[in-house]
Amino acid sequence: MVEPQTTPPPLTPPLKGDGELPHAKSSSPLRVRGGGTRKTSSSEFLHPSLTRIWSWLAEIPDPEIPVISLIDLGIIRDVAWRGDTLEVTVTPTYSGCPATGIINLEIERTLVEPGIEKLELKRQLSPAWTTAWISAEGREKLTAYGIAPPQEGTAACAGALKPLTVSCPQCGSTKTERISQFGSTPCKAHYRCTECLEPFDYFKSI
Ligand SMILES: [Zn+2]
Secondary structure (H helix, E strand, C coil): CCCCCCCCCCCCCCCCCCCCCCCCCCCCCCECCCCCECCCCHHHHHCCCHHHHHHHHCCCECCCCCCCEHHHHCCEEEEEEECCEEEEEECCCCCCCCHHHHHHHHHHHHHHCCCCCCEEEEECCCCCCCHHHCCHHHHHHHHHHCEECCCCCCCCCCCCCCCCCCCCCCCCCCCEEEEECCCCCCCEEEEEECCCCCEEEEECCC
């Protein structure tokens, strides 16, 4: 369906005769009610504290498992001001994970929005990310969400070298069996609890 075209009102006032925008010459400071000049602490605005930046980053969900944040995942390795530039060091998770690009975009969006102008995302491949970097809070969130958190010290994708005891995130039973090496993503394996019969994903340890 095509709406009939109506002429929209002009978005900007017509140019004055001299070709300049009407407000181009106005240099009066911004005023707030009461007559005072608006005070913005520009240094705080342009140079937020690292604590604040970490708190913003903690709001970014992992694109694959949105119940945990990038901070829970442990992939943000460092945040530092270098002059006017904010450097954020990120270690990608599984190298094959397609989420890396989305993660970078999300970090940019989250930090540019509150006013950070110069941002540099650094990719750090070594040491490689391991599931051991997932925070205790992140593990609790995973279990609450129905994903068995990774068990450290177990074989990763091979998995078959020694039998792995994975606790059911629903009932806590250790009577579980692996249905498939790959769950909803390659990072996870598919399991089933033989106690409560619920299927669930196990976040593979690497
Ligand atoms: Zn169960």
